[in-house]
Amino acid sequence: MGGAADNASSGSSFLFDKSAKIFVAGHRGLVGSAIVRKLQQLGFTNLILRSHSELDLTRQSDVESFFANEKPRFVILAAAKVGGIHANNTYPADFIAINLQIQTNVIDSAYRYGVEKLLFLGSSCIYPKFAPQPIPEDALLTGPLEPTNEWYAVAKIAGIKMCQAYRIQYKWDAISGMPTNLYGPNDNFHPENSHVLPALMRRFHEAKVKGAKEVVVWGSGSPLREFLHVDDLADAVVFLMEEYSDLGHLNVGSGKEVSIKELAELVKEVVGFEGDLVWDKSKPDGTPRKLMDSSKLAELGWNPKISLKDGLVDTYKWYVQNVQQ
């Protein structure tokens, strides 16, 4: 045991050795499954995958034993307690405790058992509620957080800081990417605990099937959100593993924002629901706007490819084939 101190910024290639052992934590989720698809397309043959029931990442000694036995060369950390505005607001203890436990165990064991490079995923909700728009990376910790997700955001900020601290103290190659709101195959379509896009897709689909006249949508419809297809995010993750090795976290967004009302109309059109929208203003709007400034990533050479309309069509096709009863 002794860490991977000599590997920070060593310049060794992620893409070169397709037999390198890569632990994708959270491989059954929206993000983890997209990363696995991408790595398999690229020809990687030695992915180390554990479901939650096989390895509970909140259990420190189990995580240590896993790293001691497997000794992966690379780690992509896409396991987390994740949910939409209602789940974040209702289960604050779970969102702060589980996320702190998972990321602390994985980051520390990865360093101790010689992992060469680790990528941590945060979220655009790390930024202050009233951050300047588009939000640059240096807006972090400049103002109060959005109350509906501050517990999750505090855990994610701790994850960024932990990667930075290990880089500074141990010269270890830990990097952080901050994705905007994501969607795509293997999303969580739970009626209450999911994010807005899968929630509306399911609600419109069920209303279409039942011939309902109305669908309820939460809040005022005025908040603005930026959406990125998860296959674009997986592409960016591989790009960062290959190209980026530095202290600062990097935003990963599409650069395009829509209001929740516009999103609801678009999902309605893609699903083919012909009734009306009813706005439930008793539900929280959350942060009014969170468009990230992803120009640093663009300057490094990465840009998204999938438009929101194409991504919605693709996701609805997946939903109909895989989820709906």
Ligand SMILES: NC(=O)C1=CN([C@@H]2O[C@H](COP(=O)(O)OP(=O)(O)OC[C@H]3O[C@@H](n4cnc5c(N)ncnc54)[C@H](OP(=O)(O)O)[C@@H]3O)[C@@H](O)[C@H]2O)C=CC1
């Ligand atoms: N979805 C989004 O819009 C965004 C996501 N992100 C970030 O991307 C990452 C992945 O999110 P996403 O894919 O959406 O989330 P999902 O909920 O789809 O997937 C999370 C994964 O983590 C696993 N997991 C959760 N708890 C544990 C645990 N205790 N031990 C082992 N595995 C566990 C889950 O396993 P199981 O299913 O078996 O429980 C699941 O595979 C997170 O860090 C999230 O913050 C960032 C911005 C936006």
Ligand SMILES: C[C@H]1O[C@H](OP(=O)(O)OP(=O)(O)OC[C@H]2O[C@@H](n3cnc4c(=O)[nH]c(N)nc43)[C@H](O)[C@@H]2O)[C@@H](O)[C@@H](O)C1=O
């Ligand atoms: C990615 C990011 O996502 C979360 O933040 P959020 O962007 O506020 O998440 P959301 O997708 O749940 O909501 C977006 C907007 O949409 C509205 N809205 C309408 N109707 C439904 C609806 O049916 N479900 C949901 N969930 N929202 C709805 C809702 O009221 C809100 O105005 C963080 O908690 C955190 O998880 C995080 O990191």
